[in-house]
Amino acid sequence: MEGKGEDMFFLSNGHISPVWYSVLAHAGFFDKKELGTFRQINSRLQGHPATEEDLPGIRVASGSLGQGLSVSIGAALSKKLDKDDSLVYTLMGDGEQQEGQVWEAVMFAGSKKVDNLIATIDYNGQQIDGPTDEVNPLGDLKAKYEAFGWEVITSDGNDLEGLAAAFDKAKALTGKGKPVLNLMTTVMGKGVDFMEGTHKWHGIAPNDEQLADALNQLEETLGDY
Amino acid sequence: MATKYTFTEKKDTRSGFGDGLTELGRTHPNVVALCADLVGSLKMADFIKENPERFIQTGIAEANMMGIAAGLATAGKIPFTGTFANFSTGRVYDQIRQSIAYSEKNVKVCASHAGVTLGEDGATHQILEDMGMMKMLPNFTVINPCDYNQTKAATIAIADYEGPVYLRFGRPKWPIFTDPNQKFEIGKALKLIEGTDVTIFATGHLVWKAIEAEAILQEQGISAEVINIHTIKPLDEQAILASVAKTGCAVSAEEHQMAGGLGESIASTLARNEPKPLEMVAVNDQFGESGKPEELLDKYGLSTENIVEKAKKAIQRKNS
Numbered sequence: 445m446e447g448k449g450e451d452m453f454f455l456s457n458g459h460i461s462p463v464w465y466s467v468l469a470h471a472g473f474f475d476k477k478e479l480g481t482f483r484q485i486n487s488r489l490q491g492h493p494a495t496e497e498d499l500p501g502i503r504v505a506s507g508s509l510g511q512g513l514s515v516s517i518g519a520a521l522s523k524k525l526d527k528d529d530s531l532v533y534t535l536m537g538d539g540e541q542q543e544g545q546v547w548e549a550v551m552f553a554g555s556k557k558v559d560n561l562i563a564t565i566d567y568n569g570q571q572i573d574g575p576t577d578e579v580n581p582l583g584d585l586k587a588k589y590e591a592f593g594w595e596v597i598t599s600d601g602n603d604l605e606g607l608a609a610a611f612d613k614a615k616a617l618t619g620k621g622k623p624v625l626n627l628m629t630t631v632m633g634k635g636v637d638f639m640e641g642t643h644k645w646h647g648i649a650p651n652d653e654q655l656a657d658a659l660n661q662l663e664e665t666l667g668d669y
Numbered sequence: 670m671a672t673k674y675t676f677t678e679k680k681d682t683r684s685g686f687g688d689g690l691t692e693l694g695r696t697h698p699n700v701v702a703l704c705a706d707l708v709g710s711l712k713m714a715d716f717i718k719e720n721p722e723r724f725i726q727t728g729i730a731e732a733n734m735m736g737i738a739a740g741l742a743t744a745g746k747i748p749f750t751g752t753f754a755n756f757s758t759g760r761v762y763d764q765i766r767q768s769i770a771y772s773e774k775n776v777k778v779c780a781s782h783a784g785v786t787l788g789e790d791g792a793t794h795q796i797l798e799d800m801g802m803m804k805m806l807p808n809f810t811v812i813n814p815c816d817y818n819q820t821k822a823a824t825i826a827i828a829d830y831e832g833p834v835y836l837r838f839g840r841p842k843w844p845i846f847t848d849p850n851q852k853f854e855i856g857k858a859l860k861l862i863e864g865t866d867v868t869i870f871a872t873g874h875l876v877w878k879a880i881e882a883e884a885i886l887q888e889q890g891i892s893a894e895v896i897n898i899h900t901i902k903p904l905d906e907q908a909i910l911a912s913v914a915k916t917g918c919a920v921s922a923e924e925h926q927m928a929g930g931l932g933e934s935i936a937s938t939l940a941r942n943e944p945k946p947l948e949m950v951a952v953n954d955q956f957g958e959s960g961k962p963e964e965l966l967d968k969y970g971l972s973t974e975n976i977v978e979k980a981k982k983a984i985q986r987k988n989s
Binding site: 445446447448452454494495496503504505506507508510511512513514515516517518519520521522523525526544545548549551552 | 725727732736740743763774
């Protein structure tokens with residue numbers, strides 16, 4: 445839990461829990477078989493991540509948006525106090541940038557030079573009520589974060605090799621007096637023609653037929669979904 | 670009027686917090702303090718002077734402060750957040766609920782200027798709903814000490830308790846009447862005065878008022894038991910039931926809304942076990958206003974005389 449001497453990750457946009465649980469299971473935090481209990485009664489895989497069930501890898505509950513960056517700052521400050529040079533990572537949604545607390549945290553991290561922190565925004569341009577540009581446009585996020593004292597890099601989240609390179613770059617930028625933002629552009633539903641670029645699958649599961657169709661269209665499905 | 674407890678000095682309970690925190694800074698290397706632009710009001714200057722690296726000034730950004738505290742606790746620190754009670758609870762309820770309570774974080778939410786005795790700033794700052802909000806949160810312990818010494822002892826005690834705590838204290842200078850060397854036991858009611866006709870359960874600043882009320886009742890031939898409930902949750906139900914079994918009726922006294930307050934917790938305890946007449950001294954569904962602490966306590970029905978009157982009413986109901 446305390447993450448001493450190791451990098452820590454906090455998920456702020458808790459509604460992408462299915463992705464996170466899959467990553468944790470594939471990374472060996474718990475058995476992949478448990479993924480089938482997601483959202484069911486007595487499961488450790490709550491609809492939104494929770495600590496109460498002691499699911500390995502989950503350090504804080506998230507779901508009510510805008511809180512993860514603040515929590516990550518706390519963990520990062522603790523590492524500084526402990527002279528622990530490992531890093532703290534967090535992932536936020538783009539719609540989540542509409543929450544006021546995010547900007548309290550962005551201001552703090554910039555002005556207090558929390559430079560052992562790498563935040564990523566999943567910039568897919570969609571939120572529940574529609575395109576982010578229609579709901580409440582985010583404007584120039586890169587310029588906004590830079591104005592708050594952050595180092596900002598951009599990446600294509602649908603290009604895994606490019607993304608790995610972006611994180612290498614982000615890591616190289618830590619320890620220089622500025623928190624680092626990876627503004628990661630993604631296409632929601634990438635690779636599945638009926639899901640791509642629409643907000644309609646935000647919180648909806650495909651039926652069996654749609655699932656088969658989607659898996660057939662994806663080059664890589666890890667073979668065990 | 671001869672009260673059974675006396676005092677030679679008055680001091681604000683927030684100074685008890687500040688001095689307790691300073692002591693923790695010397696004894697507990699994992700204690701970290703946070704403040705949202707109210708260092709002077711929370712009396713945190715000495716801690717900061719002695720431990721500048723363990724102090725985090727967030728500026729006027731309480732939501733961020735609660736999140737940072739949750740992150741510090743995740744990484745093994747014992748964070749103490751300091752701001753006014755209003756900004757420690759209502760303003761950041763969801764942050765506390767998700768990132769601290771539900772996430773089981775060892776954060777101490779320390780809240781000053783609670784209640785109407787905040788005085789002149791008026792109702793925007795005089796929160797009277799905080800204990801109700803905080804006691805409803807699963808995992809949370811809620812403590813409302815009564816004087817400088819008890820607040821200092823409580824501040825020190827909660828550092829050694831693993832889990833989220835809401836510690837509520839106030840602004841005005843108030844009589845110091847508890848033992849300076851007391852050991853604070855979370856969840857344990859303290860019997861201050863033995864009595865047989867009625868029990869007065871009091872918390873926070875109104876404990877002193879209850880002591881004064883007992884003296885007046887004594888002059889009138891009424892024997893009141895006075896019990897200090899410093900821990901609102903977990904409530905010492907055993908002590909409450911044992912006292913009321915003896916006296917047969919009770920009064921609760923608190924600087925809080927009646928809805929969600931100590932009185933309601935006691936009423937629930939009595940109703941679920943052994944119902945007895947209970948009268949409540951609390952603010953009745955109103956916001957406060959600007960004024961001097963004593964003027965406000967009088968106007969909002971939280972005075973010594975109000976406790977005396979309610980005690981007599983409880984006895985009358987018991988005997989009718």
